[in-house]
Amino acid sequence: MDFGLFIVVLFIIAAIMRVDFFFYILYVFFGVYLFSRLWVRRAVVQVRVVRRLATHAFWGEKVPVAIEVHNAGLLPVPWLQLQEALPEPLCFPTVRSRALSLWPFEKSSFGYELDCRKRGYYAIGPLRLSSGDLLSVGDRALAEVGVSYLTVYPRILPLADLGIPSRSPFGTVRRISAIHRDPARVAGVRDYRPGDSLRHINWKVSAAQGRLQTKVFDPVISLDTAVFLDLEREHYEASHAGISSEHAVTVAASIVVQLARQRQPFSLVSNGKDPLASEEEKGPVLPMRTGQAHLMTVLEALGRIDTRPVEPFAVLLQRETLNLPWGCTVLIVTGSGAGLAGHALRLERSGFNVVVLLSDYYSDLRQAVKELELAGATVYRLRHTEDLVKAPA
Amino acid sequence: MTTRRPGRRQVRVRIGMWWRILLMTGMIYVTILTILDAVRAAGLDWRGGYLALGVSILPIETYLSRRMVKRRELRGDDLRRFQIAEAVVLLLALMLLRFLWQGLPTLGGRVERLFDAEFIFAGLVTLVYWSIAGAMIGWFEQLEYQPTEKAPPVTSPEFDLWVSGRARHVEHTAAFQRILTMFLGGGVFILVVAGLARVDPRAIIDFQRGTIRLLILNVLVYYILGLALVAEARLSLLHTRWQHDEVSVAPAVARRWPLFVAGLLLLSALVALVLPIDYSVGLLDAVARGIGLLIAFGLAIMYILFYLLSFLLYPLRWLMAQAGQGESPPPPRFEMPQQEQSTSGPAPPILDVLKTLLFWLIAIGIVVYALYNFAREHGAALNRFPLLRPLLRLLLAMGDLWRFLWRGAGRARRRLAEGLAKRRQAAKDTARRGRLVRLAGLTPRELVQYYYLSTVRRAQGAGMRRRANQTPDEYSENLAASLPEVGTDVGALTEAFVEARYSAHPIEQERARGLRPYWQRVKKALRNLRRTIAAEAQKTRRQ
Numbered sequence: 001m002d003f004g005l006f007i008v009v010l011f012i013i014a015a016i017m018r019v020d021f022f023f024y025i026l027y028v029f030f031g032v033y034l035f036s037r038l039w040v041r042r043a044v045v046q047v048r049v050v051r052r053l054a055t056h057a058f059w060g061e062k063v064p065v066a067i068e069v070h071n072a073g074l075l076p077v078p079w080l081q082l083q084e085a086l087p088e089p090l091c092f093p094t095v096r097s098r099a100l101s102l103w104p105f106e107k108s109s110f111g112y113e114l115d116c117r118k119r120g121y122y123a124i125g126p127l128r129l130s131s132g133d134l135l136s137v138g139d140r141a142l143a144e145v146g147v148s149y150l151t152v153y154p155r156i157l158p159l160a161d162l163g164i165p166s167r168s169p170f171g172t173v174r175r176i177s178a179i180h181r182d183p184a185r186v187a188g189v190r191d192y193r194p195g196d197s198l199r200h201i202n203w204k205v206s207a208a209q210g211r212l213q214t215k216v217f218d219p220v221i222s223l224d225t226a227v228f229l230d231l232e233r234e235h236y237e238a239s240h241a242g243i244s245s246e247h248a249v250t251v252a253a254s255i256v257v258q259l260a261r262q263r264q265p266f267s268l269v270s271n272g273k274d275p276l277a278s279e280e281e282k283g284p285v286l287p288m289r290t291g292q293a294h295l296m297t298v299l300e301a302l303g304r305i306d307t308r309p310v311e312p313f314a315v316l317l318q319r320e321t322l323n324l325p326w327g328c329t330v331l332i333v334t335g336s337g338a339g340l341a342g343h344a345l346r347l348e349r350s351g352f353n354v355v356v357l358l359s360d361y362y363s364d365l366r367q368a369v370k371e372l373e374l375a376g377a378t379v380y381r382l383r384h385t386e387d388l389v390k391a392p393a
Numbered sequence: 394m395t396t397r398r399p400g401r402r403q404v405r406v407r408i409g410m411w412w413r414i415l416l417m418t419g420m421i422y423v424t425i426l427t428i429l430d431a432v433r434a435a436g437l438d439w440r441g442g443y444l445a446l447g448v449s450i451l452p453i454e455t456y457l458s459r460r461m462v463k464r465r466e467l468r469g470d471d472l473r474r475f476q477i478a479e480a481v482v483l484l485l486a487l488m489l490l491r492f493l494w495q496g497l498p499t500l501g502g503r504v505e506r507l508f509d510a511e512f513i514f515a516g517l518v519t520l521v522y523w524s525i526a527g528a529m530i531g532w533f534e535q536l537e538y539q540p541t542e543k544a545p546p547v548t549s550p551e552f553d554l555w556v557s558g559r560a561r562h563v564e565h566t567a568a569f570q571r572i573l574t575m576f577l578g579g580g581v582f583i584l585v586v587a588g589l590a591r592v593d594p595r596a597i598i599d600f601q602r603g604t605i606r607l608l609i610l611n612v613l614v615y616y617i618l619g620l621a622l623v624a625e626a627r628l629s630l631l632h633t634r635w636q637h638d639e640v641s642v643a644p645a646v647a648r649r650w651p652l653f654v655a656g657l658l659l660l661s662a663l664v665a666l667v668l669p670i671d672y673s674v675g676l677l678d679a680v681a682r683g684i685g686l687l688i689a690f691g692l693a694i695m696y697i698l699f700y701l702l703s704f705l706l707y708p709l710r711w712l713m714a715q716a717g718q719g720e721s722p723p724p725p726r727f728e729m730p731q732q733e734q735s736t737s738g739p740a741p742p743i744l745d746v747l748k749t750l751l752f753w754l755i756a757i758g759i760v761v762y763a764l765y766n767f768a769r770e771h772g773a774a775l776n777r778f779p780l781l782r783p784l785l786r787l788l789l790a791m792g793d794l795w796r797f798l799w800r801g802a803g804r805a806r807r808r809l810a811e812g813l814a815k816r817r818q819a820a821k822d823t824a825r826r827g828r829l830v831r832l833a834g835l836t837p838r839e840l841v842q843y844y845y846l847s848t849v850r851r852a853q854g855a856g857m858r859r860r861a862n863q864t865p866d867e868y869s870e871n872l873a874a875s876l877p878e879v880g881t882d883v884g885a886l887t888e889a890f891v892e893a894r895y896s897a898h899p900i901e902q903e904r905a906r907g908l909r910p911y912w913q914r915v916k917k918a919l920r921n922l923r924r925t926i927a928a929e930a931q932k933t934r935r936q
Contacts, residue, residue: 004767006577011760013581016597017588020604020671023756025584025616027668030759031661032620078653079631079646097640099631101649108643134654135620136569136627
């Protein structure tokens with residue numbers, strides 16, 4: 001028997017007996033029945049929920065999330081259950097729930113922390129709200145608060161830990177004949193010769209010596225570095241493809257950080273899927289730039305990137321190297337390097353400085369390394385320390 | 394052996410259980426009092442106060458005995474033997490209580506006199522209530538979250554046993570439903586018994602009578618305690634679910650629960666106080682009188698309509714009479730038709746009839762609403778009974794109709810609000826436009842601006858709207874092209890406006906006043922243009 005049927009029975013008894021008190025009881029029960037049904041439905045509509053959290057986080061950071069609940073209506077909410085769905089890599093258990101009660105215009109809040117131990121682009125939520133009445137008369141009232149997004153940047157490791165020489169490994173190459181002069185590296189001054197640029201005249205020294213002096217720069221060329229991140233599944237050993245491709249992302253991020261520290265221009269090209277891109281769009285292609293803002297853009301793209309490829313790496317390499325400036329360093333982060341030797345040779349012959357970083361630790365890559373080196377590429381076999389392997393997947 | 398101190402949750406459960414036992418005791422007590430009332434109303438002289446006392450301690454006794462059974466882990470035959478012994482002890486205690494209450498009976502050497510009809514009845518009542526109390530306490534225990542429900546770690550050897558075992562399948566919701574059903578069933582029982590105890594059976598079949606004024610405290614107390622018990626059960630059920638789902642629960646939920654329940658009851662009780670609960674006219678009489686009133690009302694309306702018609706036709710009749718050299722007819726006289734007096738006695742006062750009809754309307758509305766929701770929630774189950782299907786369809790159709798009307802009313806309300814808002818806005822605009830401006834009160838700059846803006850407004854009225862991207866000069870060119878006779882005047886007004894609007898230097902009074910003839914000429918030309926356009930439009934319509 002439920003309340004509805006009971007009210008009908010109560011009416012029948014009251015109508016037969018015709019005792020006014022019985023009708024009063026009928027009204028009271030109907031009031032309980034009706035208000036219970038209407039109350040919760042109305043009350044939940046007036047509950048406002050706000051989720052506050054940072055939109056970006058570095059690897060290893062703990063991000064506090066605050067859920068603020070405000071009953072903006074005149075009706076109290078007897079009970080309200082909030083159930084937040086969370087991404088597994090950041091939080092366990094993956095559901096955070098809270099039951100609370102709100103007076104009219106009361107505010108309440110609760111929070112939790114996300115442990116950012118895996119890079120990625122995560123949806124936080126949705127937050128499901130459910131409420132009901134006091135006597136289980138009516139249905140449950142449900143509502144949902146949308147998702148927020150959090151981008152966790154990839155892990156940054158010192159290059160030495162990855163088995164890469166950390167002192168100027170690529171990008172800046174000392175040459176005997178200067179292709180370009182680097183105005184940032186002044187070697188000294190000499191007498192002015194006709195044809196020298198007026199911008200290179202050292203006016204202070206010229207004034208002191210009484211004749212025009214031109215700055216002499218180091219015979220150095222500063223090469224742009226294009227980082228190509230290969231996430232094609234076939235280029236990684238099948239049973240460890242997940243770990244190895246994640247490792248490749250970490251390596252790419254560590255390298256761009258190093259390049260940014262050295263104030264060198266760099267770009268990022270990958271065949272991984274950006275979750276924010278449309279279905280038709282290819283992987284991220286970020287232009288050659290310098291600076292902190294550019295670094296953060298690249299790290300954000302690397303944080304978001306999905307390890308499922310959207311196009312073959314060879315196609316991407318072929319297409320994107322066409323637009324690179326001559327003399328640029330093409331730095332390829334890949335798994336096994338299979339099938340790359342031909343491309344490396346082409347790039348070397350086109351005047352690029354080719355560096356290949358192999359992140360697949362579990363395969364025998366001696367043949368691939370040999371081929372790449374024969375093609376003129378500098379090859380680094382990346383180190384998988386125990387620490388890296390044990391890092392949460 | 395280490396002794397575990399009870400946690401907060403266990404303490405809450407224990408306190409909760411004693412509170413529930415107290416509520417159950419109260420409910421059982423008032424039920425027994427109602428039964429005793431009914432027995433007394435049946436004319437039996439029975440001093441049965443001992444039964445109320447004895448039965449009301451049953452929940453405590455049952456709770457303690459269940460704890461003993463659990464502690465001793467009694468099962469199967471042991472349990473059955475224990476329960477039989479318990480029942481016998483209870484009956485003996487009842488007998489002892491009876492002797493204490495009524496004094497020792499005169500047996501005359503015949504022991505069988507102890508087991509008279511009164512004792513058999515009291516014993517049966519005791520046993521029934523004993524089993525009810527046991528069931529209720531069992532259901533309340535079932536409501537609580539059992540430690541055995543918690544899953545052991547997947548890697549532990551107990552996990553397989555847990556998965557295949559019955560421990561994890563505790564039916565909390567079913568237990569709650571049983572408690573609710575027991576309360577509502579008891580409510581029906583106490584209402585019927587209390588009604589039969591107070592209302593003469595002959596009065597039940599007298600459909601001419603109104604309601605009887607009665608306040609039955611037993612029933613009131615039963616429902617208050619029962620609702621509190623159900624609310625407590627509901628809170629327990631929610632707590633169990635939350636524990637199951639590992640939800641952290643704010644302490645305020647349990648703390649505020651009784652307040653919310655009390656508030657809900659109070660609100661319902663107050664609303665019920667406003668609604669009519671008594672009536673003095675029998676239902677059949679009221680319906681007959683109501684129908685009679687409706688017919689009389691309809692007739693009155695028709696009579697008024699006929700009277701108005703004859704009043705309108707009176708000049709025609711008068712003219713026709715004059716033309717025919719006949720006697721002028723008298724003007725129609727307004728006389729309401731007299732109602733026939735009822736032969737069955739004097740009619741009840743209209744107010745009483747209306748009150749009765751309102752009362753039944755509310756009562757039937759309540760029933761229809763409750764039935765509709767019941768049908769909506771249990772439609773699938775009710776569909777299995779062919780006899781109920783038409784009723785179900787009717788209720789659902791009524792619900793659909795109600796929703797349709799409600800939505801329609803909502804739409805109409807929205808449209809009306811929008812229409813009113815539009816009209817208010819239009820009225821404001823008109824007032825703003827038609828507002829008389831005292832030109833003498835304007836500063837020279839304002840006057841210059843007024844001349845130009847007034848020209849623009851009037852030109853718009855004549856169909857020459859200024860586009861948002863048009864500069865004053867561009868617009869002036871358009872206007873001059875349409876009104877070549879005042880082209881220079883428009884140019885002068887525009888030039889002065891641009892100066893007044895965008896310059897910082899003061900505008901001289903003379904210059905502003907000097908624009909008036911230009912403005913008047915343009916105004917006149919625009920008026921003529923408007924008239925010409927209106928005349929052409931009229932001509933086109935005629936053609």
